[in-house]
Amino acid sequence: MGLTPTVCIAQDYIQGKPVDDLRLRKVILELPDNKTEHLPGYLSLVPGMPVLLTENVATELGLSNGTRGIFHQLVYNESPEDVQWQDKNFPQNTNFIMQRKYALVEFAGCKLDSTLAELQCKIVPIAISEQTFLFDAKELLPDNVAKAAKINKKTTKLSVKRRALPLIPAYSMTTHKSQDQTLGKIIVDLVMPPGPLEVASVYVPLSRVKRFDDLLIIRPFEFATLQVKPSTAQIEELKRLDRIAQNTRKSFQFIV
Structure with a gap:
C-alpha cells in the first residue's frame, strides 16, 4: 500500500x-x-x-x-x-x-x-x-x-x-472487549478453547451486529456450543434481579 x-x-x-x-x-x-x-x-x-x-x-x-x-x-x-x-x-x-x-x-x-x-x-x-x-x-x-x-x-x-x-x-478482539459494541460486519470464531463455557461466550459475539447478513462464522463448530445453559450462579443472579424489579414496581406503583 x-x-x-x-x-x-x-x-x-x-x-x-x-x-x-x-x-x-x-x-x-x-x-x-x-x-x-x-x-x-x-x-x-x-x-x-x-x-x-x-x-x-x-x-x-x-x-x-x-x-x-x-x-x-x-x-x-x-x-x-x-x-x-x-x-x-x-x-x-x-x-x-x-x-x-x-x-x-x-x-x-x-x-x-x-x-x-x-x-x-x-x-x-x-x-x-x-x-x-x-x-x-x-x-x-x-x-x-x-x-x-x-x-x-x-x-x-x-x-x-x-x-x-x-x-x-482492533483488527480482532476478544468477546470481552466486544461487549456493548454494535459493529458493522464481523467474523466470529465459535470454536471455543478448552475449559467451561459460559452463555456470554456465544451470545455476546453473535449479537454484535444488527443483521445476520453482516455475520460470518469463520469455521465449523460443535452445535453444543449453542446449547450452553446459564450456570447456577447466573440463574440465582437473574432471580435476584427479578425480585428487585418486583419490589421496585410495588414500591412505586402509584408514581406516574
Missing part, C-alpha cells in the same frame, strides 16, 4: 529513572499488554486502521475502555533515539517513535456536541497515559542469584511505571 509503518515505543521507568539496561528494556517492552495494565510496549499504527481504547478517557462522551475508533494521525516530537532504534520484528522502513504526544482518533459514536479546534468532526486527541505494573526479573538473573533471593525471601519483582498511548490495534 506504500504506507510507512509507525511503531510507538513505550517509556518505562524504574524508581523514577528510565530503563537503560537493553536486555531488561527489551523484555519489558515485549510483555503482553494484559500484564502491563493494558499499555502496550510496542504500538504499531497505520492511518485508517481500527483501534481500541484500553481505559476510560471520557465516559460521558462515550470514550471508555473498549471503545472502537479509527486512527488518523500521530503527533510527536522527533528524537535522535527514533533513528537509532532497531527491531528485527518490524520492517526495515519502520518509523520508531519515542516522544509521542497524542494520537488523533475518530470515534463514530463520540457524543461531542461540536468539533474540537482545527479538527474534523468526531476526531479526538488521545493523550499519553501512565500506569504502574510489577515485573518479575528472576528469569533475567543468574541461577545462583535467583536462588539466593528466594532463600533470603527477597523479592525479585520490579515496579515499572509506563507512559504510553492507551490504544491497541
Whole structure:
C-alpha cells in the first residue's frame, strides 16, 4: 500500500529513572499488554486502521475502555533515539517513535456536541497515559542469584511505571472487549478453547451486529456450543434481579 509503518515505543521507568539496561528494556517492552495494565510496549499504527481504547478517557462522551475508533494521525516530537532504534520484528522502513504526544482518533459514536479546534468532526486527541505494573526479573538473573533471593525471601519483582498511548490495534478482539459494541460486519470464531463455557461466550459475539447478513462464522463448530445453559450462579443472579424489579414496581406503583 506504500504506507510507512509507525511503531510507538513505550517509556518505562524504574524508581523514577528510565530503563537503560537493553536486555531488561527489551523484555519489558515485549510483555503482553494484559500484564502491563493494558499499555502496550510496542504500538504499531497505520492511518485508517481500527483501534481500541484500553481505559476510560471520557465516559460521558462515550470514550471508555473498549471503545472502537479509527486512527488518523500521530503527533510527536522527533528524537535522535527514533533513528537509532532497531527491531528485527518490524520492517526495515519502520518509523520508531519515542516522544509521542497524542494520537488523533475518530470515534463514530463520540457524543461531542461540536468539533474540537482545527479538527474534523468526531476526531479526538488521545493523550499519553501512565500506569504502574510489577515485573518479575528472576528469569533475567543468574541461577545462583535467583536462588539466593528466594532463600533470603527477597523479592525479585520490579515496579515499572509506563507512559504510553492507551490504544491497541482492533483488527480482532476478544468477546470481552466486544461487549456493548454494535459493529458493522464481523467474523466470529465459535470454536471455543478448552475449559467451561459460559452463555456470554456465544451470545455476546453473535449479537454484535444488527443483521445476520453482516455475520460470518469463520469455521465449523460443535452445535453444543449453542446449547450452553446459564450456570447456577447466573440463574440465582437473574432471580435476584427479578425480585428487585418486583419490589421496585410495588414500591412505586402509584408514581406516574
